[in-house]
Amino acid sequence: MSKTVRKNNNRAAANKTAAHEGGLRQAMTWAHTWIGVLLGGVLMVAFFMGSVAVFDREIDRWMMPATRIEAAPPGIDIDTVVPRAVEALAAGKPLREWAVTLPEARTPVMIARVRYAAAGGQIRLADPRTGALLPEVGTLGASSFFYPLHYNLHLRVWNIGYWLVGLAAMAMLAAIVSGVIVHVRIFRDFFTFRPRKQLQRSLLDLHNLTGVLALPFHAVISFSGICIVYMILIPAGINALYQQPNAFYDQALSGYSRQAAGVAAPMAPLGPMVEAARARWGGAAPAAIRVWNPGDANAVVKVSRSVGDRVSLADDAAYFDGATGALLHHAPLQPAATTQRFLTGMHFIAFDHWPLRWLYFLGGLAGCVLIGTGQLYWLDKRHARHGERGVRLAAAVTAAMTTGLVIATLAMMVANRLLPMTLPSREFIEAGLFFLVWLATAIHARVAMRAGSRTLVPWRQQCLAIAVLAVAAPVCNGLTTGDWLPLALARGQFAVAGVDIALLLTGALALTTARRVRRVAVARAATRAATAPNLEEADHAERA
């Protein structure tokens, strides 16, 4: 008896809080929905390209066959190979600045950059065993195409891309908080995924599952992403206090710079400077050497530490006098900068840690699933309410942002293997193809829906396109380079083999998805008359 009374009391209290929560929940649903609808596309690009960029160096090796070279033996002679690469790139012209990134575990090549005293500059890859420049790679690769797409969408005018992605990252944080409030049953359904129930139920399950389980990762990755570009998003403080942005960086990141003297002086050897820097780092490996005003009496040499063994991106740089080799500046970071570098490093994963790299990849893909299922759920609900006509455009855009994005990526990789190396501006043709194919997927999705008059048609066709391209890419790789998957594995070319395996798995997954979509479409056609109920409302009613 007393139990019933208590139960009734509880129910009354629950009703009271439910009424109160109802207002909050509705407000949060509104925010959560609009964040998803308006910024879901940007978030999808950021999460997908971010996940791809986790393996940017490996994809670079795949897309740049000339750089599939054996790792240099440890202890390369810096004073021989580095100047040789820089001189070859300078081709006799006076330089204002040069920088060489040394090879490391995931990158067997050196990256040489020069800026001419007159104007302009060049970047080329070089062989660390000899210092010889490698032939032009003819591609932007993952590190200069997929990766920038992750943080600025290649929209560099007025930093629009940074602003959009920054806005999306802040919206992601808001969506995480509102999502916890909106989806009332996330804790009760903590491990629940019902793929064989009706589509909306499966989508919502998967949305809640990835949202809750990867919530800490998504929150931290969004927040640390914002921390990386803080000086673009909140520039007021820096603009007010510093005349030149460089002065801010020098102070904030303990950098050093000075004017050229205008008097020529021969450069001191680099080796002893690198050794001196290593001694200060307790033996850690050097990552890069950068020289301002080479050949000037006031030349400055910056030697930065490899961050492969730490989370933080603090490169602990030591600055030397280029003419004498004497140490000019080496100071630890201030606490605020130390924090920023740690957060940045957590996002960048410049470190060498394979289990963590894979876990980041998993978390990033979970983000893609979270965003994609959210959009599909919204589309399907809207479809149920407003019919086919109400969702065609939104469905086409969503298809382009999910399957279309994957198709464009794969198409670029296939083009990378098929376009002749002699093609002028080959890298830009490749990039252009990416955007053209991406646009084509949006048009295809819209047209396919009109022809079949079914919102599921373009999804199935685009999944099949992914499957075809994902198999074509490793085949093209084998045909054009001879590094077929089994051979690459046998030779220990794990970067190339890994990309091939990931491509084949993508193809298998896309094929399975295409079949599943077909099954859903058939089931739908059978029960067309039945209208889908609103699951969120049903969940809430059940709880209340």
Next chain:
Amino acid sequence: MPNALDHLLLIALALCAYGAFVLFACATGRHWNELSGRGADLPDRSRRRLRGAAWALVGLGAAAALPGNGAGFGVLLWALTMMAGAMAVAFTLTWRRGWLQPIARGMLAALRI
């Protein structure tokens, strides 16, 4: 990850993560019946014990992750492996529930629940 001990610790961490979330799943109303195979509802005391044991495994995972990796990598590895463990349990529950039942029953027997 240079030596065998590090690999063993990594495996231990993964097992802790998976085991912890099997127990968390047992402690939910929805999955208790299908994992334990018992008709009766889970008593509150057993639920507390299940959750306690699950949290203990989460803590044990930290003990496996931190020493070999240092604080920075260790905390990241621990948190992300927990995420992966939870996902793995969710997908085993979805597609291979039959595999999970003996594991769950073994763990329940060990906890005397």
